[in-house]
Amino acid sequence: MFNLILFGPPGSGKGTQSEKLISKYGLKHLSTGDLLRSEIAGQTPLGLEAKNFMDKGQLVPDEVVIGMISSALDANPEAAGFLFDGFPRTEAQAEALDKLLKLKKTGIHLMLALDVSEEELVSRLLKRGKTSGRSDDNNETVIRARIAEYHKKTSAVADYYKKFDKVKHVEGEGSIDEIFEALCKEVDKKSGK
Numbered sequence: 559m560f561n562l563i564l565f566g567p568p569g570s571g572k573g574t575q576s577e578k579l580i581s582k583y584g585l586k587h588l589s590t591g592d593l594l595r596s597e598i599a600g601q602t603p604l605g606l607e608a609k610n611f612m613d614k615g616q617l618v619p620d621e622v623v624i625g626m627i628s629s630a631l632d633a634n635p636e637a638a639g640f641l642f643d644g645f646p647r648t649e650a651q652a653e654a655l656d657k658l659l660k661l662k663k664t665g666i667h668l669m670l671a672l673d674v675s676e677e678e679l680v681s682r683l684l685k686r687g688k689t690s691g692r693s694d695d696n697n698e699t700v701i702r703a704r705i706a707e708y709h710k711k712t713s714a715v716a717d718y719y720k721k722f723d724k725v726k727h728v729e730g731e732g733s734i735d736e737i738f739e740a741l742c743k744e745v746d747k748k749s750g751k
């Protein structure tokens with residue numbers, strides 16, 4: 559099994575690069591943002607609770623996303639590996655993920671962290687907001703709140719994995735293909751290809 563975390567602030571290209579990485583490496587894509595948006599679309603109680611937080615640019619409570627990831631891991635016993643996109647976003651989520659993977663006798667092999675400047679993040683998300691219909695993308699105040707939440711609660715997650723020497727930083731500005739190539743280089747190094 560090869561388990562990868564794609565890490566970075568909102569708008570850094572996690573969703574974009576995940577699509578390319580899963581198709582090259584045959585990993586199962588687990589995006590907590592996508593899982594939450596599908597709960598919202600289905601108007602489930604979990605989705606209705608999550609929407610309140612997401613519309614304000616805040617993180618959804620840990621127990622909600624940890625429960626979702628736990629179910630998704632159980633639903634994919636045959637996976638060759640997982641790509642975690644947008645998860646973990648707090649230290650509590652990172653600790654919970656370690657425990658869940660340990661139960662499956664595996665762990666995280668690599669965290670790839672995309673580095674992108676704040677002004678580029680805001681400009682990408684406002685641009686996506688024009689077409690995505692995502693209520694958290696079309697308001698600059700909400701976008702800035704998401705970035706502030708990242709600095710307050712999420713950036714420390716990279717320090718958690720640094721302790722185990724699992725983090726590689728990749729420049730997240732440039733063409734999508736250039737960034738993909740840099741990410742693949744790190745995956746290949748780590749997986750011994």
Ligand code: B4P
Pocket residue numbers: 566567568569570571572573574575590591592594611612615616617618619623643644645646647651682683685686694704730731732733734737
């Ligand atoms: P997510 O769905 O994870 O979304 P995101 O971080 O905003 O975006 P992502 O990083 O995937 O977007 P991408 O850069 O690919 O989270 C949404 C919300 O859900 C959170 O705010 C939170 O409320 C909640 N949530 C999710 N997970 C959670 C968790 N674990 N715990 C608690 N709450 C959680 O794309 C951005 C744009 O940039 C796109 O338009 C793309 O086309 C463009 N782009 C990508 N690469 C580019 C490049 N190289 N150059 C130019 N543009 C580029």
